[in-house]
Amino acid sequence: MPHSAFSDTLGRVKPPDHRCLIVDDSTAFCVAARGVLEAAGMTVVGTASTLATAIESARSSRPDLILVDIDLGGESGFDVVEALHDDDPRFTMILVSTHDEEDFADMVESSSAVGFLPKFELSADRILGIVARERNGA
Template sequence: MALRCLIVDDSDHFKEAARRMLEADGIAVVGMAATSAEALRWFRRLRPDLVLVDIDLGEENGFDVVRRLSEEAGGRRPRIILISTYDEQDYADMIAASPAVAFLSKPSLSGRAIDEILRKSSA
């Protein structure tokens, strides 16, 4: 069964490009959101296996979205990966403190990279 993914990003262009690429890699993108409210609504409805959350959501903060999604999940820690065009070192402390399982730069986004992250996080 394909991994079911929700993408949270304020760029429609990026969401569509990421959807095409991930689906070509065998990951089913079941929803896309641009705001924290949309992300929570889709998360509750779809219960995806994985959520990709952009750190910079325009006027919103991806770290807040990750925290809210984790609270929504209750006892089950959702598999959330923070994504950004910025370098990981720019946000290293905030990434480490967040409930996200990892960070992945947008240029490195691929099904293989996600599989590797999820394997490491469940080990």
């Protein structure tokens, strides 16, 4: 097999193996997000659709990252983020939504989440960028 710059690049672009929990009441989104994240080399350790199952899943799976939908039907993703943070402040959480970030900018900023990602922009690169920005204090 001929050697190429492209094949050299393949080994370097895979993101580190992050363990991710998805909290969303949409089964379709959970399936799609799992596919996107696992295709990029991330491990999805589970899904949850309520505050109670999110806490239970986070405690048992100890994810590196938790994606939390802002609108969980009868519950608020902001409440889930704060409950998870109260349970363990080391959890890294990103809020996701089909709504525009501007709709929730102040609430996202004052929450314990490290950032916001529109669902239609979901990718491992975007997630890792948000996490890196937070860790670098930007």
